[in-house]
Amino acid sequence: MKLIKDFEQNWDKNIALPPGTVVLTACSGGIDSLALLDILDRLQDRLGIRVCAAHFEHGIRGGASVADAAFVRDFCRQRHVPCFMGAANVPAEAAAARESLETAARRLRYGFLHQIKEQLAAETANGTVVIATAHHGDDQAETVLLHLLRGSGVKGLAGMRPRQGDIIRPLLFADKEKLTAYCALRELNPRHDATNDEADCTRNKLRLELLPVLQREYNPAVKTALRQMAALAAADEDFLQQAAENARAELVQTIPNGSSCSCRSLLQCHLSVQRRLVQQLGAVLSGCWLPFNQVEAVLQLVKRGITGSSLELPFDLRAKISYEFLYIIKKTISFSENDDKMDIVEGCAKTTVIPLEIPGLTILPDGSSIAAEVSGTLPDFSDGRKAIYGDLDKCRQPLLLRHRLPGDRIRLPNGHKKLKDFLIDSKIAREERDKLWLVVSGEDILCLAGGRRFAEALADEHTKRFFILYYT
Numbered sequence: 001m002k003l004i005k006d007f008e009q010n011w012d013k014n015i016a017l018p019p020g021t022v023v024l025t026a027c028s029g030g031i032d033s034l035a036l037l038d039i040l041d042r043l044q045d046r047l048g049i050r051v052c053a054a055h056f057e058h059g060i061r062g063g064a065s066v067a068d069a070a071f072v073r074d075f076c077r078q079r080h081v082p083c084f085m086g087a088a089n090v091p092a093e094a095a096a097a098r099e100s101l102e103t104a105a106r107r108l109r110y111g112f113l114h115q116i117k118e119q120l121a122a123e124t125a126n127g128t129v130v131i132a133t134a135h136h137g138d139d140q141a142e143t144v145l146l147h148l149l150r151g152s153g154v155k156g157l158a159g160m161r162p163r164q165g166d167i168i169r170p171l172l173f174a175d176k177e178k179l180t181a182y183c184a185l186r187e188l189n190p191r192h193d194a195t196n197d198e199a200d201c202t203r204n205k206l207r208l209e210l211l212p213v214l215q216r217e218y219n220p221a222v223k224t225a226l227r228q229m230a231a232l233a234a235a236d237e238d239f240l241q242q243a244a245e246n247a248r249a250e251l252v253q254t255i256p257n258g259s260s261c262s263c264r265s266l267l268q269c270h271l272s273v274q275r276r277l278v279q280q281l282g283a284v285l286s287g288c289w290l291p292f293n294q295v296e297a298v299l300q301l302v303k304r305g306i307t308g309s310s311l312e313l314p315f316d317l318r319a320k321i322s323y324e325f326l327y328i329i330k331k332t333i334s335f336s337e338n339d340d341k342m343d344i345v346e347g348c349a350k351t352t353v354i355p356l357e358i359p360g361l362t363i364l365p366d367g368s369s370i371a372a373e374v375s376g377t378l379p380d381f382s383d384g385r386k387a388i389y390g391d392l393d394k395c396r397q398p399l400l401l402r403h404r405l406p407g408d409r410i411r412l413p414n415g416h417k418k419l420k421d422f423l424i425d426s427k428i429a430r431e432e433r434d435k436l437w438l439v440v441s442g443e444d445i446l447c448l449a450g451g452r453r454f455a456e457a458l459a460d461e462h463t464k465r466f467f468i469l470y471y472t
Contacts, residue, residue, distance in 0.1 A: 244276035258329035
């Protein structure tokens with residue numbers, strides 16, 4: 001039979017499970033799931049798998065639903081296929097959770113399937129158990145069209161995958177007509193769910209009303225076209241997601257309360273990667289994908305790059321800009337741009353400070369760094385390296401790094417001056433002033449990191465220990 005041959009080819013290409021894998025097959029008793037269970041049962045030796053069945057009775061259709069459960073149980077008993085039965089009052093559960101009947105049914109059904117999967121995994125030698133569902137080519141076409149109508153991106157247009165985590169869908173290559181013919185040829189006598197004939201939910205309306213119009217008025221092969229679109233989109237989505245993963249590995253730093261990324265580096269990525277990267281940062285913290293409008297709002301926040309600006313996001317998340325870095329954090333966890341290295345110290349009540357590793361290397365939140373040395377003599381700077389140095393014994397310990405504060409004053413060779421006035425006289429742009437790092441000793445400002453050295457703790461002929469700072 002051609003369907004069996006096509007099934008084997010599709011299995012080898014898209015699924016190919018390790019030998020001995022247990023395949024827990026969700027079976028409602030309808031055409032699709034009964035055909036899948038029968039095919040898998042016939043091909044157990046060829047595919048190197050063990051087949052079990054699972055049926056979940058939703059409590060929606062009264063006696064007909066109970067009869068479906070009895071049919072699946074008898075079908076499995078006759079073929080010596082282990083069968084697990086589950087049940088729930090889905091209408092009551094949906095009302096209690098304020099969900100649609102369709103959403104509650106799916107949640108409870110998959111919860112039952114995963115519960116049985118975990119039970120089987122504990123009893124299986126190699127522990128490999130997957131759940132097989134009977135989604136077929138027509139279901140794929142409906143899914144893609146549904147996502148298209150909802151304004152989904154490439155991820156949604158990719159539809160369902162043949163293998164996704166612990167779920168396999170071995171029938172995505174076949175349409176409903178072929179499965180119906182298979183059941184007739186095998187005399188399987190599947191059950192019929194009358195609720196599928198009612199246009200009372202979005203998917204049923206799409207299948208019963210919209211797709212027939214598209215086939216009749218626009219393209220007789222619209223289902224095939226939609227399945228082809230899914231195949232093309234799936235390959236593109238995998239490529240783009242991998243590009244985003246690569247960018248995340250290169251650009252993103254993990255902090256205890258979330259993740260951070262250089263705004264400049266993010267904006268240098270392709271827009272497609274930018275969007276996926278923002279979605280990934282949110283998904284890592286919440287397990288959910290941010291909506292399109294929220295992703296765009298985050299990127300607008302990044303483009304403006306205003307320190308202190310923030311955006312409240314769904315799933316208890318917040319996006320924040322701080323000194324040219326984007327932070328996506330959990331709102332329930334306190335925020336610190338430099339992880340546990342930052343602290344509030346006396347005299348710096350409105351800023352955060354970082355202890356300077358001396359000797360050592362201090363990495364700053366904006367990606368810059370300061371390498372610090374302690375030496376009894378000054379090195380030879382003829383190699384072109386620029387450094388700031390001074391007398392370590394004249395400094396209060398520890399040396400700290402911070403941004404400017406209102407009222408900051410510096411000491412120059414000809415007297416004291418407000419730091420604000422010095423920055424203005426030095427023609428440093430207003431938006432850059434709050435980004436500058438200051439090296440401080442107590443309340444004394446020693447220098448601008450990588451810039452001007454002031455007149456505190458200057459080295460002289462009596463200096464025994466020099467501090468030497470290299471800013472990158």
